[in-house]
Amino acid sequence: MRYLGVDYGSSKIGLALSDDAGTMGFPHAVIPNTPRILEELCTLIEKEHIGAVVIGESRTLAGGENPIAKDARTLGNQIAERACVPVFFESEIFTSAEARRATARAGKSRAPRSHKAVDASAAALILTSYLSHASHG
Numbered sequence: 522m523r524y525l526g527v528d529y530g531s532s533k534i535g536l537a538l539s540d541d542a543g544t545m546g547f548p549h550a551v552i553p554n555t556p557r558i559l560e561e562l563c564t565l566i567e568k569e570h571i572g573a574v575v576i577g578e579s580r581t582l583a584g585g586e587n588p589i590a591k592d593a594r595t596l597g598n599q600i601a602e603r604a605c606v607p608v609f610f611e612s613e614i615f616t617s618a619e620a621r622r623a624t625a626r627a628g629k630s631r632a633p634r635s636h637k638a639v640d641a642s643a644a645a646l647i648l649t650s651y652l653s654h655a656s657h658g
Contacts, residue, residue, distance in 0.1 A: 522572035525565065526648025528613065528640055529576060529593035530554060535640030537648045538569060544656065546648025548641035559599050566604045573606055577613030577647040611651040613643065 522543045528535035534554050537546040552561060566574070576597045579590045597608040 523570055524648055524652065525562075525569070525571045525574045526644040526651075527562075527574060527576040527593075527596075528644035528647055529579070529589065529596060530640065531589060531592070533640055534558065535642070535644035536565070537641060537645035538571075539648060539652060543572075544652055546645040546652065548638065548645045551640045559596065559603060562596075562600055563604045566600070566606060571604075571606060574600055574604075574608045575611050575648050575651040576608060577643070578610040579613055609651060609655075611647050613647050 523541060524539040524543050524546070526537035526539070526546045528537075532554055533551050535551050536549040538549045539546050552558070555561075562574075565571070574597070576593055579587050579593060594610070597610065600606070601608040
């Protein structure tokens with residue numbers, strides 16, 4: 522089964538797709554968070570034959586919800602209802618920082634699109650994290 526990973530942000534959303542076996546996430550794209558985001562994600566889910574969605578669960582360092590968490594959860598509920606696929610939430614703590622480091626190590630830190638690479642890479646880290654423990658549980 523293929524999975525879609527989502528790194529939700531108030532202005533842009535990083536996306537990752539899994540391989541066909543659902544074992545690892547790969548950066549896919551970054552799209553603006555507009556009022557049409559639900560329709561765009563549902564179209565991608567259908568086009569890519571996605572069987573489940575994994576959304577980064579944004580938390581404070583103390584473990585509480587931060588302001589973006591409510592919006593991400595709302596989007597997840599809307600995706601589940603509209604696209605009829607299960608939606609899971611995975612901790613995203615430190616994924617953006619880890620993605621920035623990986624992008625810099627790859628020599629892309631000065632590329633004009635590096636911020637986009639970071640958001641899509643963060644989505645891939647969230648997805649891969651979920652897939653690594655979901656396959657063992």
